[in-house]
Amino acid sequence: MSRFQLPRRALIASLAALALVAGLVSLLFGAVDLSLARLLAAATGDGDRIATTILFDLRLPRTLLGLAVGAMLGLAGAALQGYLRNPLAEPGVLGTSNAAALGTVAAIYFGLAALHPAVLPLLAIGAALLSLALLFLLAGNAESPLTLILAGIAVATLAGAGISLALNLSPNPFAAMEIMTWLMGSLENRSFGHLWIALPCIGLGTALLLWNGRALDALTLGEDAAQALGTDLGRLRLRLLVGAAIGVGGAVAVSGAIGFVGLIVPHLVRPFTDRSPSAILLPSAIGGAALLTIADLGVRLIPTTNELKLGVLTAFLGVPVFLLHLMRERRIW
Amino acid sequence: MVSLTLDKVGVTLGRRAVVTEVSAAFEPGTLTGIVGPNGAGKSTLARAMLALVPATGRVLLDGEDVAATPRATLARKIAYLPQGQVLHWPLTVERLVGLGRLPHLAPMSKIAAADDAAIARAMDRADVLGLKDRIATELSGGERARTLFARALAVEAPALIADEPLASLDPGHQIDVMELMRSEADAGVLVIAVLHDLTMAARYCDRLLLIDGGTVAADGTPAEVLAPERLRRVYGIDARVETGGDWPTVTTLGRARG
Numbered sequence: 381m382s383r384f385q386l387p388r389r390a391l392i393a394s395l396a397a398l399a400l401v402a403g404l405v406s407l408l409f410g411a412v413d414l415s416l417a418r419l420l421a422a423a424t425g426d427g428d429r430i431a432t433t434i435l436f437d438l439r440l441p442r443t444l445l446g447l448a449v450g451a452m453l454g455l456a457g458a459a460l461q462g463y464l465r466n467p468l469a470e471p472g473v474l475g476t477s478n479a480a481a482l483g484t485v486a487a488i489y490f491g492l493a494a495l496h497p498a499v500l501p502l503l504a505i506g507a508a509l510l511s512l513a514l515l516f517l518l519a520g521n522a523e524s525p526l527t528l529i530l531a532g533i534a535v536a537t538l539a540g541a542g543i544s545l546a547l548n549l550s551p552n553p554f555a556a557m558e559i560m561t562w563l564m565g566s567l568e569n570r571s572f573g574h575l576w577i578a579l580p581c582i583g584l585g586t587a588l589l590l591w592n593g594r595a596l597d598a599l600t601l602g603e604d605a606a607q608a609l610g611t612d613l614g615r616l617r618l619r620l621l622v623g624a625a626i627g628v629g630g631a632v633a634v635s636g637a638i639g640f641v642g643l644i645v646p647h648l649v650r651p652f653t654d655r656s657p658s659a660i661l662l663p664s665a666i667g668g669a670a671l672l673t674i675a676d677l678g679v680r681l682i683p684t685t686n687e688l689k690l691g692v693l694t695a696f697l698g699v700p701v702f703l704l705h706l707m708r709e710r711r712i713w
Numbered sequence: 714m715v716s717l718t719l720d721k722v723g724v725t726l727g728r729r730a731v732v733t734e735v736s737a738a739f740e741p742g743t744l745t746g747i748v749g750p751n752g753a754g755k756s757t758l759a760r761a762m763l764a765l766v767p768a769t770g771r772v773l774l775d776g777e778d779v780a781a782t783p784r785a786t787l788a789r790k791i792a793y794l795p796q797g798q799v800l801h802w803p804l805t806v807e808r809l810v811g812l813g814r815l816p817h818l819a820p821m822s823k824i825a826a827a828d829d830a831a832i833a834r835a836m837d838r839a840d841v842l843g844l845k846d847r848i849a850t851e852l853s854g855g856e857r858a859r860t861l862f863a864r865a866l867a868v869e870a871p872a873l874i875a876d877e878p879l880a881s882l883d884p885g886h887q888i889d890v891m892e893l894m895r896s897e898a899d900a901g902v903l904v905i906a907v908l909h910d911l912t913m914a915a916r917y918c919d920r921l922l923l924i925d926g927g928t929v930a931a932d933g934t935p936a937e938v939l940a941p942e943r944l945r946r947v948y949g950i951d952a953r954v955e956t957g958g959d960w961p962t963v964t965t966l967g968r969a970r971g
Contacts, residue, residue: 597812598812598815600800600809601801601864602795602801604795607784608787609815610787610815655803
């Protein structure tokens, strides 16, 4: 048994409590200082108009989006790590988030986003799907983590090149700024409209990814043994590809590319489980919701002249995880 | 109890025909050793038996084509121990052996609902019960091989195909694993093992299938298959085969000359 292993229910309950507290605290802070009394009055229905608007039209959708997007990114990281058998796999690292961001950038750039509200998320999902299909194709059935990392670099580089091209060709500095904003990821000024775009995608993606626990566990023994244990690898790959693409694509379509949540969260929850891929799926989703909400609280509370972008903060948080792996690999720690 | 029939099975990987026209029938309650030189196609043949590689011809499990059998059904009928010791996550021995129960879990049931008694039985038989709380990736090569063997036993399937189960085991544990496979066969299980140690194979197997260049070079009892002139032709070795004892023993004298 791992030193820190907790009973599954206790782990899930503590993470859920953490996410709930983070969500409630997140409602208390924003650009405008509102007293707790005014917020409570607004929450119970007899507050003033300004407080009610700020709470329900600004802070509540932002908080809910933070929870939903965080859950999706955490789960996508956990599921991809299980499938690719690599603790460094993550939608951001593998280029999926950037590809989805490229989809949204294309939608904005070519004016397609104005045609219909569904165009932006659809393009994000399509681009995420393409990037994952390309990744799986390039990585093939190789058991080696190196092959995967190389394939991930290829896909991420391609998505990055596409984004650079869009920046390069952008007609004016404002268009370039808008693209940059998408790349850095943020939950600032999001409305319920954004939530309704993201939620169905995240719901579907979550369902498709949570389904794979057993097959991912079987893959611990390699592909042959997993198949001999009854895993249909083709269907598993399809569920993962479609689930991650729809979920991450939908999330990126409203929040922009927020990296490293899927890397950090499974890494944090794994020591509290039996370390099997199935055991970290749900905890990574709940933990991701908590982490992103806390990070989003951080960008509001850290005093900077411009509001810090969420993706920037999570990228800084991701670095220690890489360092830890590096130190373990070199047996320094 | 199940029986397994190979009917002109062939496997082409890339452009190379790795297995060609192999026909053989395996009965319940027998331990068959698949032997042959490196690269002869033994592992590929074993994988073809589980439809893990696309094959021509037919592999029939109780008369049904394995390629057309759903994976979940096949998983309950044949336990498979692949070559090598791939382990991607640091699971405990008990959790790892428990993966062998996956084929028996009802579709929506919890993974934790796996049959503890079957897991304990498998760990006990493969002599890893004492290691159950250890992290499998931190075990010695031999301990890990026994843990993976226990994982295959935990399936409790009517057929067991083990690809080089003796690799990285010391002589004592080699005997333990061979005796385990022998007792499985005696209990009615159809056991097929890819083996390199010819004396070990001769001592415990009912039958040997000698594979060379992707085809059957010989098929019969160990005494029939292990003829010095055949070993010379297939393995390129000079060997002394003694058949006076309870089982044939093969002593390799050196590379065949000329």
